[in-house]
Amino acid sequence: MGKKIVELEPETPFHTFTTDEVTEHLKTSILEGLSSEEAAERLKTYGPNELEGNGGVKWYKVLWRQIANALVAVLLIATVLAFATQDYAEGGVILFVIVMNAAIGFWQEFNAEQTMEALRNMSSPTAQVIRDETRVTIPNNQAVPGDIMIFEDGDVIGADCRLFEVFNLETDEALLTGESLPVQKNLAIIENAEEALGDRLNMVFASTTVVKGRAKGIVTSTAMATQIGKIATSLNNVDSDEQTPLQKRLNKMAYFVFLAAILLVIVVFGVHNFKYSNEAAIYAISVSIAIIPEGLIAVVTLTMAFGVSRMAEVKAIVRRLSSLESLGAVTNVCSDKTGTLTQSKMVAVRMWLPSSGFFRITGTGFVPQGEIFCQGEMTDGDFQEQEQQVANGSGSNPFLRTIQAASLCNMAELRRNQHPETHGEWSAIGDPTEIALQVLAYKADLAKPDLVSQGFNLVAEFPFDSSVKRMSVLFEAPSTNDAPGEHFIFTKGATERVLGCCNSWLEGDVEHRIGGEKGGDRAAFESRINEKMNILAERGLRVLTLAYRKYEVVPGVDLVHGLVREEIESNMVFLGLVGIYDPPRAESRPAVLRCYEAGIRVHMLTGDHPSTAAAIAKEVAIIPEDVPVKNNPLIMTAAQFDAMSEEEIDRLEELPRVVARCSPDTKVKMIAALHRRNLFATMTGDGVNDSPSLKAANVGIAMGQSGSDVAKQAADIVLTDDNFATIVKAVAEGRRMFANIQKFVQHLMSANVAEIVVLIVGLAFKDDQRMAVFPMSPVEILFLNMITSSPPAMGLGLEPPSESNMREPPRSATQGLFTFEVVMDTFIYGLAMGALSFASFVAVVFGFGGGEMGAHCNTEWSIDCEPVFRARATSYTCLTMLILAHAVNCRSLRESGWKIQNLKTLKHNKMLWMSIVIGALLVLPVLYIPGFNRDVFKHSPITYEWGLVAAALVIFIAFAEVYKMIKVKTMKPLGLEANSQAEMERMRMVMTTVSHNDSAIEHNEKTKDS
Template sequence: MTKKVVNVEPDVPFHTFTVAQTETHLNVSVVEGLTSEDAAARLLAHGTNELKGSGGIKWYKVLWRQIANPLVIVLLIANILAFATGQFPEGGVILFIIIMNATIGFYQDFSAEQTMEALRNMSSPTSQVIRDESRIVIPNSQVVPGDIMIFEDGDVIGADCRLFEVFNLETDEALLTGESLPVQKNLDVIKKVDETLGDRLNMVFSSTTVVKGRAKGIATGTGMQTQIGKIATTLMNVDTNELTPLQKRLNKMAYFIFFAAVILVIVVFGVHGFRYSNEIAIYAISVAISMIPQGLVAIVTLTMAFGVSRMAKAKAIVRRLSSLESLGAVTNICSDKTGTLTQSKMVAVRMWFPSDGFYRVTGTGFIPEGEIFCQGEAIDGELHAPEEQVVAATGSDQFLRAIQAASLCNMAELRRNHHPETHGEWAAIGDPTEIALQVLAYKAGLGKPGLIEAGFELIAEFPFDSSVKRMSVLYRCPTTNNGPSEHLIFTKGATERIIGHCNYYRENDVEVCVKDEKGDDRAAFEAMITQKVDALAEEGLRVLSLSYRKYHPVSGVDLVHGLDRAEVESDLVFLGLVGIYDPPRAESLPAVQKCYEAGIRVHMLTGDHPSTAAAIAKEVAIIPMDTNVKNSSMVMSAETFDSMSDEDIDKLEELPRVVARCSPNTKVKMIAALHRRNLFVAMTGDGVNDSPSLKAANVGIAMGQSGSDVAKQAADIVLTDDNFATIVMAIGEGRRMFANIQKFVQHLMSGNIATILVLVVALAVKDKQGDSVFPLSAASILFMNLCYSSPPAIGLGLEPASETNMKEPPRTSKQGLFSFEVLLDMFVYGFVMAAFTFGSFMIVLFGFEDAQLGYKCNATYSDICDGVYRARATCYATLTLLILSHGITCRSIRDPCWTWKSLKTVKHNKTLWLSIVLGALVLIPVIYVPGLNRNVFKHLGISYEWGIVFAALVLWIAFVEMYKLIKRKTMS
């Protein structure tokens, strides 16, 4: 009989259900599994076990985003008007600029891979299930709610499941929770409905990995109803189309330019009494076009493309052009710990024994190379006493037993790879904590293979169980002097789960009972141990306890299967403590320090324990070394942070710099809190759990080597070397690029303002018929913008970073692209250039040519237009050289640019230098080539007028240096 199809609600707390309740709810038997008919019906009802995307990128939507840009729209309108009035050369050039910009933007956007595609590919391709009472393998996409799933060591779990059978099961959930250690699973019912994912120990989750052991579970969620599916939903709901500050400012500028251009057209026609003629219409269009920085969009895009190339060489791949300039505004970096600031390798670095005091262990990673030093008892709470090197041969009996416990009560393996290509590199297999203990044993000369070879024989094992947080083994020891064989029990685990089972401790190689002649001294014993645990924990170490006891076999008891765990793990002898930590990357500390020099605050958001996170944060300078973790607001648990309302968080004087035990929502909540404070946030991460926050941040930065595909696709920038220091370089590049954009925008707009003022003011100069005498032709206006304004602007976009680039605070909204100083400079430079240019035009026209204004000199040449044409050439040459020289001026907003020391540095920017030199050379054919000068540009060759041109240039340079000097004296 076919079972009914169940309706699985998305938020059913299956971790609070018993196995029987789960069976009933999902209408399945853990023994029989589903029938083929059940599975087919449920597949139809719930859909395939796949993550649904947002449909992928549509090429026409990407293309539309390139065209639907306000500045591009303004250019399109100007382009249409140019073609409509017969200005085909001008129209063709503008159209070329539009097509080039759209092509570059389209390629960048369309080539970016989709986040949801990576999420789809993370699921395992096949799963083992029980159907029709048989164990079969099916495509993972065919798993349905209620399927009985089977997991083994190394499997990628294909669906969220409620476990009903486990054997030494540990899973790696770092991608979901950020926890660096494998999670030991059990079958206990959890009563807390809103328990965090990391503590739902009776559940396993889709896309996590089985580290060791095996298990069976009932599928409770598939597809988008899994925990990873909820992350995918969050990603789809995050607005990824928010404009960057630069894009917003350029759009506002485009709107202003559009309305200003319309007004200028009206002004031109108004001066002529709204009388229409081809010459007036062409001039009106020319004035409107002169208002538009035709090359701005293309130069911004090309500058970003050059920035992308520079970043790629420095191991940072930019997936979105707009994110590069955003880096320059970053005020806060929210970083994951594991694999980002740390090496993601557990290392034993401290030990403590009651008789010997503290030990220090050197070496890193799982390479068994290092030394062990005995430091004795701590002095004033510090773990830095005089040292003495120790190995097994010279250590105390307690040291020997402790190392044996670490080595033998351990399932990890160390192997030296003898393949020629790996040159004998060490490899490790097993749990990271056990690997750290095994490496410790190797350093003491008591690695497990050596002990086994010496005669230690494993008899029984009680694997680590999260319910007791202990592991125990029974070994038969090698005999000495032909005596009877000895049996030893070694136990390791969490200190709070070990000391309660210890009735003795070793002191001076003597077993001391915790009960003395004065009575029960257990409280004092436990207080002593707790004090030492706290001392190690303050160093950010994960502390384990080691213990042992001699076991005397009872006649008739099967030592392999007949032992009782409770009896074995009783009456133990406490040996000592081992402190383990995940070391930070060598480059993390200087990188964080550089961030603070640049006015950028770093926050650590991690799934690790608060004490561990705080210690790493101290080591890499995220928080001061003297921070009292217990009483400092700089360190906070995610439970505390998540329980706070937005209002409470906003009342905090400073947001915490370390948040431990983070969930994905915690990270997003932190970013939202930073945004409410008008801060600009970069988020780094490597796991699936980081992807929502990578999307929510202003700039998402993923790790390329250790990062998941999901994180990479959710990010704006991917670091191919996983080097936190690369982030600092990237921010520096973002700052350099934004400063350069500011420079060439100032250059372009100053030139446009100067051109517009000359063209508008010249409307007052009338010929004998009352028509205005145009100082520049339409062809001259467009040619000037493209050949004299745009090339130096491109050169300014390639300017190297200033010496103070990363020693200044991040820019604020008042220091944006159009800050007061930049706007002031635009208009001051524009007015002064216009004054010199118009002055040159008037001097030639009225001072040397006897005011020969001619007749219809705007349309054709005649003898009476000779003065107008020579004045027009002078005007053209003056404005051209002033705009070209302005490229040098814009290299710095305040520093002098025309001193010999400054001019020598221009050689570092060959593009700027060549654009100025070639631009000046182009003046010669434009002014002197017959036909081209008179028929196209409507001016003639000049002679004495060059004296006026160069006089204007010298006065302009003198003014620039005086103006900057005044600014340096008066502006802070």
Template sequence: MTKKIIDLQPEIPYHTYTVTETEVELKSSTIEGLTSDEAEVRLRRYGTNELKGSGGVKWYLVLWRQIANPLVVVLLIANILAFATEQFAEGGVILFIIIMNATIGFYQDFSAEQTMEALRNMSSPTAQVIRDETRIVIPNNQVVPGDVLIFEDGDVIGADCRLFEVFNLETDEALLTGESLPVQKNLELIKTAEESLGDRLNMVFASTTVVKGRAKGIVTGTGMGTQIGKIATTLMNIDTNELTPLQKRLNKMAYCIFVAAVVLVIVVFGVHKFRYSNEIAIYAISVAISMIPQGLVAIVTLTMAFGVSRMAKAKAIVRRLSSLESLGAVTNICSDKTGTLTQSKMVAVLMWFPGDGFYRISGTGFVPEGEIFRQGETINGETSTTQDEQVVTLDSGSDQLLRAIQASALCNMAELRRNNHPETHGEWTAIGDPTEIALQVLAYKAGMPKPELVENGFRLVAEFPFDSSVKRMSVLYETPSDEHLIFTKGATERILGCCSHYREGDAEIPLRNEKDDDSIQIEFESVIMKRVDTLAEQGLRVLSLSYRKFQPTKGVDLVHGLNRDEVESNLVFLGLVGIYDPPRAESLPAVMKCYEAGIRVHMLTGDHPSTAAAIAKEVAIIPADTDVKNSSMVMSADKFDAMSDEEIDALEELPRVVARCSPNTKVKMIAALHRRNLFAAMTGDGVNDSPSLKAANVGIAMGQSGSDVVKQAADIVLTDDNFATIVEAIAEGRRMFFNIQKFVQHLMSGNIATILVLVVALAVKDEQGDSVFPLSAAAILFMNLCYSSPPAIGLGLEPASATNMKEPPRTSKQGLFSFEVLMDMLVYGVVMAILSFVPFILVLFVFEDGQLGYKCNRGYYSEVCDGVFRARATCYATLTFLILSHAINCRDIRQSGWQWSRLKTAHQNKTLWLSIIIGAMILFPVIYVPGLNKNVFKHLGISYEWGIVFASLFIYTAFVETYKFVKRRTMA
């Protein structure tokens, strides 16, 4: 039974409440959080945690887009003319076309808008909360008052909170207060209810950003109940109607076609010496309408929405539609290593201590079960103990090992938990950075986990979080014996520079002698780096551990008054820890697929060059026989950053692996790729990665390990942080681009064919000197609606071809309207026009009596119109079948659409084949249903003419196969 909860009042001054009073008021617990049932009840009561009116799909705007376009304007004019001149049949068909076009367009556009909105919400900021006593990640809009919210460096705070646990927390509140400097938070009670927002230091507010540190708080306000909700409801708006570059190009093309359509109207009237009649006016407008690809914009939107949905299922969330177009042109992928190419399930497998040698750690994954074996100075690669190995415990080991385990446990923010739920059978789970999880598991295996140390009296005093610029993390702890210890971990070269001593057994040996000679330090660093290389060459990520005793200065605030440079100096070097993160099973096939697709893969990682190179070899980013020390394929960030742009541009090839990489290195790599006119995708997860993601052609954020800031800066968010997902996204981008190319070719070829038939037929005159129309106005409109747009939609949903990822990326010269595509449109359009117009002439002048009765354009007045009506039906049937079969032809620009390998995959695109079958079936009522054929479409039923229709279809198919064969032999 769910307990009753109270309605919250947004104006309650929670900054004047103690933590206990806040818990009571919100009926929550800082330790247990809310239950799932309680959270669900509150979500229904208070609504989702989002600003009202911020984004969303406006149906009336979507409907207006269907009406306010040149096509509908022309149709409305034609409709008014038809009814004004008592051409009710044509008027009814045109009105039907208007309604159908608007309905279909509205449905497609509205569905696409809803899909994009839903997917944007999926990639919106997430929140870490405690529910059912378990720390979980939920969409930020599911946060409710009373939730316990956890946030850290780089997070966008999702709701207003009363803080109850703070570690060096600083937030950027410029959005609310205009204060440019970060605000340092604390837990001190504020007694004044009217205190300004900037002075409420025990509160944090929605939409502000964590600049430094970490904290926990109880949610006091969500959605419109937050401070940001009171000030502005438009801050989180997302422009869902922004056109992509492709859509803009298609719109320009549509307007150019519209101008051409106006010219055609003038041509039709010019042929008739500008003599007005109802039939001529309606025919002229029908000709103009046939020039415009009516469903083009709607089909593009539908195709993109379908592509976005497919990518979401593949765990890639598209935040910006323009990135879909860019994906297909990607030539280089710059990827992180940890968690993207690897499993992000790191495990500490080796340690090394000066004078004590190597230690092997058994066990895998998050399960804290394993032992520590001493091996000496030789690394034993066996997976089980040997005679040379000795099981070591903290009791039997040295003080050096004890300090190293303490450093691993305490200089660490990761949490290891065992879920006692019956369904999980006591499964171990971990929260935090993968490297820190590995060290925490090591501490558990050694019998000294962090919770036990804290319980026994170790108290965290100050924390200096990991900073990519210094590549270190440090903590200050007070021990049970009231002494203070500093523990530091980080990259070896950055730790060594902070050390004045090293630990050997129980002794601390200085790195400088009395004469201040640095020869000892140089020699020691040389030994250390050799051991680092030894570990890194096995694909291990190497961290260094250090510590020192700290004597606080009286009067100094140990929480806020410490200087990082002072804390991280005169350290005592403890030893090395080698951590292994095995590559994902799918990484190697994905990289190989990239090479097949002409895409280069670069690994930009913070790891040691040897570690990075070892993993790069395993996943084939570099050849297995690469000499890491002498190859230009592997380079340290220090060397790469020191090079000038000219020196980088002079390189024959940009490095495939850049180690010890900083965020600035990533930006420099993107700039180097752009100078080579290459199209780059860049991955990132930290706040500092935002510049490189924005600089890249496609910015890709990690959905699991990435901060909210980097997700907002990215074009695409990977929900599984998997490199293989990037490759799938590129494949989808290529598929979508080529599908748009296919249906644009289909629509435009059909339009060219129809226009040519209509214009050339103006030369056929009746006995009064008027042109004999080969198609009625109703037939022209109906053909566009039923025979062009539906197959085009099917082509937009076409699955990727077998060669989709076996061809090089398209270049800027291979755009949507490449020379080959334009040539194909013209060739296919002309051939279809000839094969449709010739049957019209054959029936009219060869098989019939050749009588061209007066007013046969208006209707069937006597048997003298038989020939014209049968010729029209033949032309209409021929052009219809050619357009429908052309959809199959457009499935591939060079390969036959009738290949058995393609035909047997028809079930993968039922939309295309159903549109062709239904289109062919609709043709027969148009020709044979009495009244409908004569009065509306101005046809008569045909018989022997079907032989001409199918002969034209056979000739067209033979021509297409020959034409494609010639292209395959002559075009590169």
């Protein structure tokens, strides 16, 4: 089972090599990468890129957990006592039950642990590499020496790499060097082979984090050959013994049951005047066995494993088991917009330039085919002239510079697949917004690859930062007539963040200063820009603003590391606006409405403009379609929300449903506000800066496709499809799992209560020797607990969600398994089953057997004991059938389980109906196999007593139906009275009764303006 790890000359000082020397040494290509076949061969040679930890699932630890608990201790005591009293048949059966219970529990938990291990591997960090000349994403453990690895802001570096392409790269290497400040990387060759790790600036190391910038590197070492592998082999160990809150509650319940068992033992000996005898001891052990649900832990393990697997099927990877339990208590979902509520298939559809007016852009998706039409404020002739200038690459007109900015201030890549099976389909890599701008540039024949081939050279990059909401690049233009090329800075980002950097705008070849004679004052100019932006935003378009300026190179200034962002992004020239449409996912609106039906409120926290955010929010039903956006308490900007004090936020009738221009700090503030209202919230995130809000939320959910590795590690759940509907499915699965746990716990504990009722009341019956007569033998009790009760309980753990699963309010976060209703049901059903079973025992002994109890009927059969043995068989058979019938009752707390339509749905749960059928059939061999019945189970075959069993079964089913009818009429309904339409109407009411919030909103507007 051990992994084959071979180090690739770990002492080789790759930091002293040139790029060509590294590629030659590792037999790779920085352009083509490795082939898939070569990568597979190297994976066999060097092994998975994983640190050696605890070696995965340890079978002996799983086995030890099955036998090292209080429940098994009681059974072992019973075994010892049985052998001590020379009751070898009973002792052998109990020992067999112990072994079988451990085996079943081991098999289930071992498989569950293996499933969890596989799922944890699925949620491990990924790596972007170049394979077969194509950029692909692979599990990080599949990386091999020689791979060309690509790093971006927020990535966790998966292997030691020699860099060959760097743009403003800074990494956090505190894990290795203890240095708290990020390390700025470069490509300079280091002469000293013994240089300290912190000074190897042309290398990056596994498990460190990209703080800023991007880069490409050649993988030099993986797994234990990496620097982190040499000094910390246990970094990625997983604590498989960590218990979830549910498991802790069940453990407490087990200890409580154990104490109750001790009290019952004392009661038994008390009835026998505290005189020790073998029969009294065995009766005491029988009572203690009856109260302990031996199969509980195994059933919980199976249910948890099934829940995690179900979550994986709906594309939600559970990283922490506690989150699976918590999902059922979620009251508020805070979601991002782009890619989660929308399709993340952005396309630029509109553009506006100050001197030209609006443009309409045709075409869809990644296909760079479409036309750009001018719609206003310039003639067709003027537009044709500009198009000609663009085609010639001449002039400095706004259209040319705007398209250049969209093309060059952009990291996205557009490719046409050449594989015959794809028929030349277009694909894209990068941020969806940047892809849309790159497609626009292709449509204007100014694609980035073409501009680069013409001589545009990237000098420096200031990547997008959520705190400034913009990105800038410095390019050197092609040289002309032996003169060095000019330098240009291109910027794109949120309008309010880019406008603040601009002091002029472009018309033709002339720059007009804002505030100048033609430009008008700044307030008027910004008002004009905001008016146009609102026109685009109200159509649901995400609006980006583009700007540029010429940059005069200062001699002696390092154009890579000597630039200051604040200086670079100043005195910019405003170019124009681009409106990008990202259509909502078809499943988003139904999912949001389903949330409302489940009593869950949805909040959209996005970086978009308020009008854009509100337009999409209306499309997906987060807010009603007919409400205004302005001065709406349910729609705020981050500036408005952040300016409010905690007291002002707490006075709001309801927290905003839409927060636009949202920053990571705003998300944390929203979570804190929800917590102050005692609400249970889940938060989605994808960026590095989202980690605080993911950790602050009750359930943090990271995006598997667009999310950074830092966000994934901070999250409890990772969505592999970045889809909001998957969040709703996950919540539904969390509710289903918790409800099923309540069902099978109630079923198991009801059976135990029934057994206790029979045994405790049975203490009143004494034989001719004044010893208590067992209404059920210890072996019968064990058989009921392990063979009859546990399989149906497992089936209940696999029950599909009920129709009302998402039409009930979220359970309280502090609510345990044992609600008042569950406890009441447990005792009432248990008392009913116990009473009917004991009544059958009494009927046989006194009604048909003349009340003869015989002597020593607890240990051996005689003709005098026949009435007791037949009565014991009747009581056992009766309780068996009642327990199996009770499994049908437990499928729903209130709804009848015996309606025709509900019985038809039973076929969907194969485990449940098969366990009921097999459990009923097993009664026959237990009753009628000679020797096995009287010597082991201490009962005799029955005949006419089957009529008593049938009568008890009918009475119990009728009782259960009447009991549920009484509960429906007298108890508060489980379902929500409000549906999705009522929730919309309630929001309208909130929006029309905001007088006490107006002052706060106005105050925040003034704060924003100032």
